[in-house]
Amino acid sequence: MARKAKRKTAGKLPDIRAVAAVAKVSIATVSRTMNGSPLVSERLSKRVWQAIKQLNYLPNTHARTLVSGRSRILGIIVENITNPFFPELIQSFEEIAVARGYEILVSSTNSDPAVLAACARRMLERKVDGVAVMTFGEEEPVLDQLTHRGVPIVLAEFKLDDPKASTILLDYSTGIHQAVRHLANLGHRAIAFLAGPHSLHSAITRENDFRAAMQAAGLPVQKKWIIECDHMLKGGVAGFGQLRKLATRPTAIVCSNDMTAIGVLRAAYMEGLRVPQDLSLIGLDDIDFAEFTLPPLTTIRLSRVELARAAFNALRAQIEDAGNPKLQREFLVSTSLVVRGSTAAPPAPA
Amino acid sequence: MARKAKRKTAGKLPDIRAVAAVAKVSIATVSRTMNGSPLVSERLSKRVWQAIKQLNYLPNTHARTLVSGRSRILGIIVENITNPFFPELIQSFEEIAVARGYEILVSSTNSDPAVLAACARRMLERKVDGVAVMTFGEEEPVLDQLTHRGVPIVLAEFKLDDPKASTILLDYSTGIHQAVRHLANLGHRAIAFLAGPHSLHSAITRENDFRAAMQAAGLPVQKKWIIECDHMLKGGVAGFGQLRKLATRPTAIVCSNDMTAIGVLRAAYMEGLRVPQDLSLIGLDDIDFAEFTLPPLTTIRLSRVELARAAFNALRAQIEDAGNPKLQREFLVSTSLVVRGSTAAPPAPA
DNA sequence: GTGAAAGCGCTAACAA
DNA sequence: TTGTTAGCGCTTTCAC
Numbered sequence: 186m187a188r189k190a191k192r193k194t195a196g197k198l199p200d201i202r203a204v205a206a207v208a209k210v211s212i213a214t215v216s217r218t219m220n221g222s223p224l225v226s227e228r229l230s231k232r233v234w235q236a237i238k239q240l241n242y243l244p245n246t247h248a249r250t251l252v253s254g255r256s257r258i259l260g261i262i263v264e265n266i267t268n269p270f271f272p273e274l275i276q277s278f279e280e281i282a283v284a285r286g287y288e289i290l291v292s293s294t295n296s297d298p299a300v301l302a303a304c305a306r307r308m309l310e311r312k313v314d315g316v317a318v319m320t321f322g323e324e325e326p327v328l329d330q331l332t333h334r335g336v337p338i339v340l341a342e343f344k345l346d347d348p349k350a351s352t353i354l355l356d357y358s359t360g361i362h363q364a365v366r367h368l369a370n371l372g373h374r375a376i377a378f379l380a381g382p383h384s385l386h387s388a389i390t391r392e393n394d395f396r397a398a399m400q401a402a403g404l405p406v407q408k409k410w411i412i413e414c415d416h417m418l419k420g421g422v423a424g425f426g427q428l429r430k431l432a433t434r435p436t437a438i439v440c441s442n443d444m445t446a447i448g449v450l451r452a453a454y455m456e457g458l459r460v461p462q463d464l465s466l467i468g469l470d471d472i473d474f475a476e477f478t479l480p481p482l483t484t485i486r487l488s489r490v491e492l493a494r495a496a497f498n499a500l501r502a503q504i505e506d507a508g509n510p511k512l513q514r515e516f517l518v519s520t521s522l523v524v525r526g527s528t529a530a531p532p533a534p535a
Numbered sequence: 536m537a538r539k540a541k542r543k544t545a546g547k548l549p550d551i552r553a554v555a556a557v558a559k560v561s562i563a564t565v566s567r568t569m570n571g572s573p574l575v576s577e578r579l580s581k582r583v584w585q586a587i588k589q590l591n592y593l594p595n596t597h598a599r600t601l602v603s604g605r606s607r608i609l610g611i612i613v614e615n616i617t618n619p620f621f622p623e624l625i626q627s628f629e630e631i632a633v634a635r636g637y638e639i640l641v642s643s644t645n646s647d648p649a650v651l652a653a654c655a656r657r658m659l660e661r662k663v664d665g666v667a668v669m670t671f672g673e674e675e676p677v678l679d680q681l682t683h684r685g686v687p688i689v690l691a692e693f694k695l696d697d698p699k700a701s702t703i704l705l706d707y708s709t710g711i712h713q714a715v716r717h718l719a720n721l722g723h724r725a726i727a728f729l730a731g732p733h734s735l736h737s738a739i740t741r742e743n744d745f746r747a748a749m750q751a752a753g754l755p756v757q758k759k760w761i762i763e764c765d766h767m768l769k770g771g772v773a774g775f776g777q778l779r780k781l782a783t784r785p786t787a788i789v790c791s792n793d794m795t796a797i798g799v800l801r802a803a804y805m806e807g808l809r810v811p812q813d814l815s816l817i818g819l820d821d822i823d824f825a826e827f828t829l830p831p832l833t834t835i836r837l838s839r840v841e842l843a844r845a846a847f848n849a850l851r852a853q854i855e856d857a858g859n860p861k862l863q864r865e866f867l868v869s870t871s872l873v874v875r876g877s878t879a880a881p882p883a884p885a
Numbered sequence: 886g887t888g889a890a891a892g893c894g895c896t897a898a899c900a901a
Numbered sequence: 902t903t904g905t906t907a908g909c910g911c912t913t914t915c916a917c
Contacts, residue, residue: 303633574902
């Protein structure tokens, strides 16, 4: 008997039954009201909302998820939350998702496949409705875990042959061609490229696009001037160091991302090299910082907002339009050159 | 009858019953095994784990949460994920939390109380076990929502008179005193302070500590040289602009955070002012970028790792040691000056 | 339109 | 040590 009494006693947070009791309706009606079912009469709906307010009731998402099978949680896995590109991406993604009634679960892998696997597993346990995999490479094997269980995913730049996987194609080519042409127009012929880690699809794509752009501009591609870095500040410093050791040196450097470029900026400064007078420099991403470096960085913009929106839309389509055979599964995000202060004509030969 | 058949059919993900069936034990034994109960014999435990592996079974956290009342999710609310200080903090917090079996839910408020309220609400709905509120101010009213429902929280720098609330005290004073003394030793007497927004406790504390440090160093505090900024890059530019308009100008600037200092660096450069020859500059936080600015930024380090650890420990104590009357509810994180290249002796008077 | 009732997958008494 | 069973709070048939 003490058992039954419990139900009535305080201490417990209000549940749907409490609301139903106050509103003098059934719990089904409360549920329907909260979920915006058109079947509920206005009279009852009003009573329900009032009871909800009065009790300060909050629905339990776990119970909801358990029965409905949908969590309204979206995962977003990024390569490295410490690279400002990603927080900016996460921010946009979160804004869009929250506005549409989704929660997000963020994970950063630091390019470690084991971490990725753990993330995927945790997201599976949390029953995410979809995952945006913004790691830009190295991910395929693990991702099967997700798609095999029917969880929609969206990848940047990599097509997975699975109906549950969508792809965001990044058109680096346009931006990189613009960058190389910009440099060529300024008079540069000796242009280096500090690439990202080859474990990333995106890094390889960017590098290939650079080669293509050089060719298109009729410029020679020097093998020694294409150096694999790590997309981090330190990598830029190291890459620049390697370049300096060479007998013949480039007059301009295109970097696979802004962090690398900022590292170069720092390294060049330490060596007494002036940017852009002695060396022209172009980044990629256009993170917020790019505008605040010394000099402000000329860079190839990759819009986080566009990317986030594409990722969300891809997922939403998969989730809410599941049956549709004509589902859009490919999205395109473009890039374009932003000219600031880190590029100029090459120094006159000595 | 069709109903019953369903249970056996494929399509469904394996649940605890499936595991029990394969292992030929009861579901209770499966549950106990997964949760590491010492009651399970090794013989059965082995069978269970094998079945789990065989079926590729993943427990449903929502079901778990629903019945146990604990979600093993920790919320972390930051002021602005776009300020690199916070991703670095989140990264540490996540690492610690995941290692201890917790998931994290991240939210960024952009200092908007309405957003904070929405975050708190969503976290309540997701039944988080605790929340680290790393917004550094403006938060009290909303936070009651959390504590009233028995959710432990930990605040930076602000004591809430609630048994469920813990506090992390940040000892800015030490670092700021070191900074001012460092400047004074170099010969500076005219030192400005670019403060953070007064809506933040931390900003006010930092400002007060600056005043105290100036006094302690026997230096005059000029009202006009204390300017409220916004802790963002742009704010630093603006604050520097205001300083430049003054008839008498400082020879050194201490900033309430690194972002502000980096903004100043940029603005000074645009005006042809050299740092540190013409102007000395000190930041606060020591974000990863600080080492890579031109010149490298002298700054007051606030360890994200320490802060994250303190936040996690505070929460864990509240959650897992709930009953304990001798719970530690105050934690201290220290700061200290890191001298790099943005400080030097003041220019000789003209 | 509304309500009654059957679970969603799991944990935690309690019984054996 | 192991199994049985009653819910956790909600959505969703299915009746009415």
